[in-house]
Amino acid sequence: MKKVYGSAKEALDGLLFDGMFIAAGGFGLCGIPELLIDALVENGVKDLTIASNNCGVDGFGLGKLLDTRQIKKMISSYVGENAEFMRQYLSGELELEFNPQGTLAERMRAGGAGIPGFYTKTGVGTVVAEGKELKEFDGETYVLERGIVADVSIVKAWKADESGNAIFRKTARNFNPPAAMCGKVCVMEVEEIVPTGSLDPDLIHLPGIYVHRLIQGTHEKRIEQRTVRKREAV
Template identity: 45%
Template sequence: MKKHPFNKVKNIEEVISFIEDGCTLMFGGFGGVGSPPTLIKALLEHDVKNVTLIGNDAGFPTIGIGKFISQKRAKKLVASHIGSNPIAGKLMVNGELEVEFSPQGTLAERIRAGGVGLGGVLTDIGLDSIVEEGKEKVEVGGKTFIVEPALTADVSIVHAKKADVFGNLLYDSSARNTNPLVAMAGTITIAEVEEIVPLGKLNPNDIITPGIFVDVVIKSKGVDWKWAWE
C-alpha cells in the first residue's frame, strides 16, 4: 500500500503510549462484542492502570474490557450495567471500583453530546428515583428534567470491520453498537480494524464514522468476542 499524506495507520507499539496511567478511556462494545481486543490486550501488557472507563458495560471476565476490569486496572467505571461481569460487581462491593450507573439510552446520549460539543442532555428518565440523586434539575415548558452532563475522554478506542488509511470506518452489523458514538467523543480516537484499504476504495455512502473523528488506525490481530454468546 502506497504511503499517502493522510495515512493514519500505525502499529500498536506506536499508539499504546497515547493511553497513560490515570487517563479517561472510552471504549466501544456491547457485552464484549465490538470492543477492540488488540488494544485491550496491549493495555494489559503495558500495565496501564488507575483508568476511568466509560462504556456500555463491564464486558465479561475474560472478554472485552472485562479483562482489564478483572485485573483491577480501572479505578472508576461509567456504564449502564455490570451484570455480565461478576468480578466487577465484587470489586464495586469491596470498594475497589467506583461505578457510576447511567441508563443505557441516557449514557448513549451523553456520549453523543460530548462528541458533538454539547454540554449535556435533558431527560426525564430517572425522575423520582435514585438516578436523580445529586443531579441538577431544570424546568422546561412546564416539565422537569434531569441535567445529564456530556461525556468525553482523553482517549477513545473502537473496533470496526473496515477502514481506509484516513480512518473512515465501516462496522460489522450489530458490532457497530456504541462504536460510532465513542469514536466522536475522544480527544484522541484509536480505531482497531479488521481490514485496511487505500483511500478512495470505500463507497462514501457506506461510511458510518468519517475519518475526521479518527486519529489513528491499527490492524486488528483478531477478535475475542465471538465466544461471548456460546
C-alpha cells in the first residue's frame, strides 16, 4: 500500500467533505500538523467538528480555520491564548464541548482501540457530567464518556519510516498518538521519512498500522509562549 504522498493537498485528496469530524494532534503549538491545516484552509471544507486539545492561537495552527469560519464545533480542553476562539464561542458562532484533558486523550485512545465508552471520576458533580450516565463502583460515582472515532485524523510526528511507524518528540507525544489512533483514516506529516526497517522497533511510539497517508515537509514550529531570563553577570 502506498503511504507516502508528495504534498498535504495530495494526502487529503478524496477524504474531505463538509460537516466532517476531524481529530487533530498537537499540544498548544507543539507538534501540530501545520501543513495539513494549511491544506484544509486552502480546500475550503466547512462546518467542521474538530477534536483537539486546543485551537491554536490567533492566526496560526487551527486558529487559521477559525479565521476562515470553517469550524462549526470544537471538542477541546483548553481555549487558552486564542482570542478569536473565545470571541466566537461567547458570541454563539462556535459550538464548544469542553473535556478535561485526560478524558479527551482517553476518548481518542479508546475510539482507536475499539472501546465505545469508559467510566471516569473526572468531571463528576460538574457541568462535564450533565446529561451523561452515572454509575457507582465500590462506593464511588463515575461518569460514562464515549470513545471518539473521527472521519480523518491529522497529526505530526518527528520521524517515520515509509510504512508509517512513527516517533514523536517530547510534548508532541501528548495528543498525537491517540489522535492518530481514532481516525478512520490517519494522515501524518513528519520532518523526516526514512526507509522501512531503519528505525529501532523499541523506539516506535505509534505503529504504522494506524497511519494511512504520510508526507514530509518543513515546519515553522512557532513558539506559543517564549520565556527567557536575564543573562547573569560574570
